[in-house]
Amino acid sequence: MAIGQAYGMSPLEIGEFVQRTLFVLGVVALVQTWWGHRLPIMEGPAALWWGVFLLFGSLAPAMGLEPRSILPALGLGIVFSGILFIVMSIFGWIAVIRRLFTPAVIGTYFILLVVQMSGPFLNGILGTASTSFDWKATSIAIATLILSLSLARSSKPFLRNYSVLISIVFGWSLFQIFGLQEPFGEVGQPLFTLPGMWSFGWPEWDGGIILTSVMVTLLLLSNMIASMEAVGQVVGKKDGGNEKRTGLIMGGSQLLSASFATVSFVPLSYTAGFIMTTRMKEKLPFLLGNVLLVVISFFPAVTGLFASIPVSVGYASIFLSFVNMLGMGIKEVGRGGLGERQMYVVGISIMIGTGCMFLPSSFFLLIPPFLSPLLSNGLVMGVASCLLLESLVRREETIAQKS
Secondary structure, three states, X not given: OHHHHHOOOOHHHHHHHHHHHHHHHHHHHHHHHHOOOOOOOOEEEOHHHHHHHHHHHHHOHHHOOOHHHHHHHHHHHHHHHHHHHHHHHHOOHHHHHHOOOOHHHHHHHHHHHXXXXXXXXXXXXXXXXXXXXXXXXXXXXXXXXXXXXXXXXXXXXXXXXXXXXXXXXXXXXXXXXXXXXXXXXXXXXXXXXXXXXXXXXXXXOOHHHHHHHHHHHHHHHHHHHHHHHHHHHHXXXXXXXXXXXXXXHXXXXXXXXXXXXXXXXXXXXXXXXXXXXXXXXXXXXXHHHHHHHHHHOOOHHHHHHHHOOOHHHHHHHOHHHHHHHHHHHHHHHHHOOOOHHXXXXXXXXXXXXXXXXXXXXXXXXXXXXXXXXXXXXXXXXXXXXHHHHHHHHHHHHHHHHHO
């Protein structure tokens, strides 16, 4: 919805955007689970591409362009990213990169992910995006949060496993009872429609966007590896999934995303926190859920129903999933040892990553557009710093041992 608003889409166009997103999301998750990493990892719109879309949409007026005229070039950028993923998978480069992800890097990734999402979570629960404070909506969100935390610690397996679903239904029902939500759906909306293709227009060349797509691909690769490692540990699969097959499918998913005119997808690492909260490690419920996503994407009225879940209720229901991920990050750092070297690497990386989250927006107007998605993402900068510091410290230790 944020992208739709940034590019001046009508409510109907935003609804079609959501429809295409759910369709591709469900298909990609099914293929990854059956043939790719074979882990119950949820797919979701990549935050990096989401940021790139919003960035270039905001820059278009300054360049004398309509925001929508940028969309075909962004489509080609996603296609180029998909081709890069396929090439890296075929030549086995992903396996080489995966070896760089030590416990310090993975732990830093999880800690920074929780830090980066803590702001949106708190703002979403409190409803600070609204122009006026609604104490009823905020009270319901807080009640939903308390219920979610209580159910997750329940001694009864049913309540514990379905804590997220029960919390969503509880909060959503209260929003309806107190009249805090507009009716979903549109008059005259068709019952059944197929997702449209090339709705953004035929891909067009733009050098700046192509360069940005190269950087985004490398960063998404680290996200993919971290997600596989996280969920692999939670479900008890130590190798974390096959990176070559995963990379091939991820490349294909980017091409599919470009064809269906939506933001490309990436395995979501916080699926690990969700699994820890619900304690459901089986693949069958996950597969059925994604089949359901594909099916409902053909029915606009049903899509609109699920899209109408209040944002504050959604944030409150999955709050504990991110709390669990913070614990995973601390455990990962400890697994690599808590010596001086480990604290040195992790401490600097977290400070750099957290610091980038507080850079003022005016700063990004002074740097090239292709650098903005990188420097504005504290998670990416922190992980990149950790990778660099790990390699430098290892090299110094090797030289010291030889001498």
